[in-house]
Ligand SMILES: Nc1nc2c(ncn2[C@@H]2O[C@H](COP(=O)(O)OP(=O)(O)OP(=O)(O)O)[C@@H](O)[C@H]2O)c(=O)[nH]1
């Protein structure tokens with residue numbers, strides 16, 4: 733990660749917007765959202781779709797949209813080290829840990845429409861364990877970006893691998909995509925399952941089976 737002080741292209745007046753490169757994307761992002769610009773774009777968007785941004789009900793909409801999008805994409809402005817903080821602890825043993833049913837909300841990068849569902853995570857420690865809440869924080873860090881569901885699973889697995897260097901990690905993501913429900917093919921009941929298996933979860937069928945059996949017991 734290289735927090736490089738380059739100038740943001742859209743500054744107003746003397747405001748300097750710091751840009752950072754995100755290692756996991758190779759892309760460069762501003763450390764803060766330009767809310768004013770986002771607001772202006774939202775007002776223009778309303779006009780283009782045939783609405784009147786000046787009508788009473790829409791007066792505050794561009795501001796709300798800007799804030800909502802800043803939140804929905806806040807994962808671009810988070811760093812794994814900060815998200816995990818100091819919550820890596822010595823492991824007592826090397827039994828599988830499973831955190832399942834972690835809900836997520838993300839935006840599909842093709843249509844900018846929501847997809848959402850649950851993430852299930854398993855890992856086998858190799859000397860280090862992670863504070864349980866941090867799994868959900870890692871899920872959110874990657875979900876709060878424009879995504880495809882396949883990449884979401886891989887990024888979560890790789891982040892856990894990086895932080896814990898465990899014997900292996902398994903991540904399963906179950907999601908429904910509004911771009912397939914409220915438009916396009918308009919299918920209401922399809923579910924998408926994606927996964928990423930690293931280390932012993934990839935190499936050892938028994939380990940993978942043990943993990944998947946935890947997901948089948950119906951409590952998530
Ligand atoms: N693999 C994958 N595809 C996704 C995801 N989210 C949305 N899509 C798909 O992205 C594809 C984009 O296809 P295009 O043909 O370029 O776009 P489109 O004309 O809007 O496609 P339709 O949705 O079929 O109307 C669609 O098939 C979507 O269902 C995702 O997370 N993973």
Ligand SMILES: [Zn+2]
Pocket residue numbers: 840841842843844845909911912
């Ligand atoms: Zn989509």
